[in-house]
Amino acid sequence: MPVLDQFRLDGKRALVTGGSRGLGLEMARALGEAGAQVIISGSNADNLQKACTELGSEDLHVTSVQADLSRPEEAERMCDVLLKEHPPIDILVNNVGGRRLNTPTEDLALEDWHRIMDLNLTQVFILTKRLGAAMIPRQWGRIINIASINAFWPGKVMRGRSYETSKAALAMFTKAVAADWAMHGITVNAIAPGPFLTDANRRWIGERPEFEGEVATSIPMGRWGRPGEIGPLALYLASEASSFMTGSVLVLDGGKLLW
């Protein structure tokens, strides 16, 4: 097959969790532009509607499902809806996650620890188990987990180490499931982004404006990532182009981990 054709996703259906904003929205756009039917999820109905309108105006085939994935029971309910009401998911992008806390370990409440683990890890387990299991009989699937460079490196400025721990666990979950499901034609890979200018980071910059420059100068390329720069890598992992890659955690960080 000609090389560019290997990136086409015609006839495939993709779920991008957290696809209404930030990195998720750009990955949804990339997969949609390659021909996939895309379902985006989010917790906020207005944000979902706005994203569907935006992507729809670009002639992309996008629908949405609403669920708060920080709650395991909501992740289960979303899987029930998807498995019952939608035809099979071929490509699962587990993108929802975040820090939402900057509390030092010595002050971190147990319930907050569990909340971050549920947001970054437990719901990925649930979606992988339920939607990935449905890929097994079809003997084809792509699972892409969005980890972080903080899976390998504790951030210097930010606290709340539950984030680093959950993303490191997500990287290992990626490898373990990749090994188990390789025989079923399902690849499982992760992307470990460095700092990207999304709403999540704009919030931290809003609280401490010097953060924006500090981060930029800590990156060899001298700038933050642009959300659209994750789209091509997600498309590679979602398509036939990556047919011999599984269990990889690909760093996308402008060289941040080099220093």
Ligand SMILES: NC(=O)c1ccc[n+]([C@@H]2O[C@H](COP(=O)([O-])OP(=O)(O)OC[C@H]3O[C@@H](n4cnc5c(N)ncnc54)[C@H](OP(=O)(O)O)[C@@H]3O)[C@@H](O)[C@H]2O)c1
């Ligand atoms: N941005 C970075 O620099 C960076 C770096 C490394 C790793 N990452 C990882 O990349 C992923 C995306 O980050 P981002 O910066 O793009 O985040 P973002 O701008 O905050 O976007 C988050 C997306 O997830 C949805 N979302 C958030 N909480 C949710 C919840 N509880 N239930 C369901 N949906 C929820 C949001 O929709 P609603 O608000 O409508 O719910 C939105 O669509 C995360 O896993 C993050 O850890 C990001």
